[in-house]
Amino acid sequence: MTRVLVVDDQVLIRVGLAALLRAAPGMEVVGEAAGGAEAVALAAAERPDIVLMDIRMPGMDGITATGRILAEATEPAPRIIILTTFDLDEYVYAALRAGAAGFLLKDTPPERLLAAVETVAAGDMLFAPSVVCRLIEAYAHRAADKVAPPPGLDPLTTRELDVLRLVGQGLSNPEIAGRLVVSVATVKTHLNRTMAKLNLSSRAQAVVLAYESGLVVPGGAG
Incomplete structure (x- = not known):
């Protein structure tokens, strides 16, 4: 059973999403929140598998709430899907940087929304890495002067750097x-170690870091 927390300040959207999920086999709605602060509290209390997070809300927005939830979560941390109106949105970039597992357009058909929740619950990114890379290329250079520098890559081995670079390339x-002429299991091991060393919570966050650290250059191979 996939446990889902729905967060949206628009009551019709929130109630509609919750009703859709409740009607789907294998889904359980563990809470509904109208704002970021309420979402943080409910996530801590209910420990959902998935959080559907509206990005623009009064008070604590979805970006801040995403960071808080992931920072305060016990393992396994929930996987957060950002709900947005535009697929190329600077707020979405910031949410991926905060550790969200992907993003979903609010006009997504119901069957695709349910499939997206199942995909993320299984541990995959919501969209193809190429879509995330397109978003990051659009905003990474703009964000450089607005955010703290990313953590250094010194703890990584040469092979871990290779894996992170290729993840960043999509x-x-x-x-x-x-x-790299290795097994998929070996790639997963290197990526898991990389994410643990750099305190990353999602593959999308690893892609962001690959760009912000200069390991991958927008428009180039890095």
Whole structure:
């Protein structure tokens, strides 16, 4: 059973999403929140598997709430899907940087929304890495002067750097395995160690860091 927390300040959207999820087999709605602060409290109390998080809300917005939830969560941390109106949105970039697992447009058909929740619950990114890379290329250079520098990559081994660079370029684990001539299991091990060393909570966050650290250059191979 996939436990979902729904967060949106618009009551019709929130109630509609909750009703859709409750009607789907294998889904359980553990709470509904109208704002970021309420979402943080409910996430701590209910420990959902998935959080559907509206990005623009009065008070604590979805970006801040995403960071708070992930920072305060016990393992396994919930995976957060950002709900937005535009797929190329600077707020979405910031949410991915905070550790969100992906983003979903609010006009997504119901069947695709349910499939998206299942995809993220299974541990995958919501959208193809190439879509995330397009978003990051659009905003990484703009964000450089607005955010703290990313953590250094000194703790990483040469092979971990190779894996992070290829993740940043949008390659899947099988594609990385083929490029480095290793098994997919080995790629997963290197990526898991990299994320643990750098305190990253999602693959999308690893892509962001690859750009912000200069390991991958927007428009180039890095």
